[in-house]
């Protein structure tokens with residue numbers, strides 16, 4: 495609960511810096527955190543703290559994969575505050591997710607993430623950590639997009 499405000503602020507900053515198709519509102523982030531709190535099997539929000547200050551977060555969403563025969567943990571969002579970048583915090587967050595460290599009852603069969611093709615730095619970071627593959631995900635948005643289309 496205490497971290498909800500910090501996560502919401504950072505999520506809005508992430509969306510300004512690297513906008514997706516649809517703008518994200520603060521209420522939406524708080525709703526996501528509530529859903530994860532009520533239904534922990536869906537995933538988790540993880541924060542990185544320095545001297546008691548939240549400086550980064552990852553939003554993890556979990557699903558069962560038939561193909562991989564286990565739980566897949568998707569890093570839906572990953573953000574480190576600009577003032578704290580290039581100090582290894584992003585890498586440490588990803589190592590924590592990879593190694594479990596009590597995050598999951600069982601080790602995940604795979605860790606997935608999506609990154610926009612133009613986000614070169616993040617892509618380099620992820621491939622350096624062993625992530626492979628290109629972005630093949632497609633979405634059919636069921637709410638208005640930034641371009642004002644309703645589908």
Ligand SMILES: CC(C)(COP(=O)(O)OP(=O)(O)OC[C@H]1O[C@@H](n2cnc3c(N)ncnc32)[C@H](O)[C@@H]1OP(=O)(O)O)[C@@H](O)C(=O)NCCC(=O)NCCS
Pocket residue numbers: 508511512570571572573574575578579580581582583584585586608609610613615616618619
């Ligand atoms: C992508 C992101 C999460 C990386 O976080 P970070 O904490 O800066 O990541 P790290 O510090 O672990 O690594 C980033 C770089 O710093 C370098 N680095 C790591 N520790 C370092 C240290 N102690 N001193 C100097 N450089 C260091 C890494 O080698 C890496 O170098 P590179 O940019 O040349 O590849 C962060 O830049 C961010 O929030 N970006 C905006 C949101 C985003 O793009 N999210 C990902 C898609 S969802």
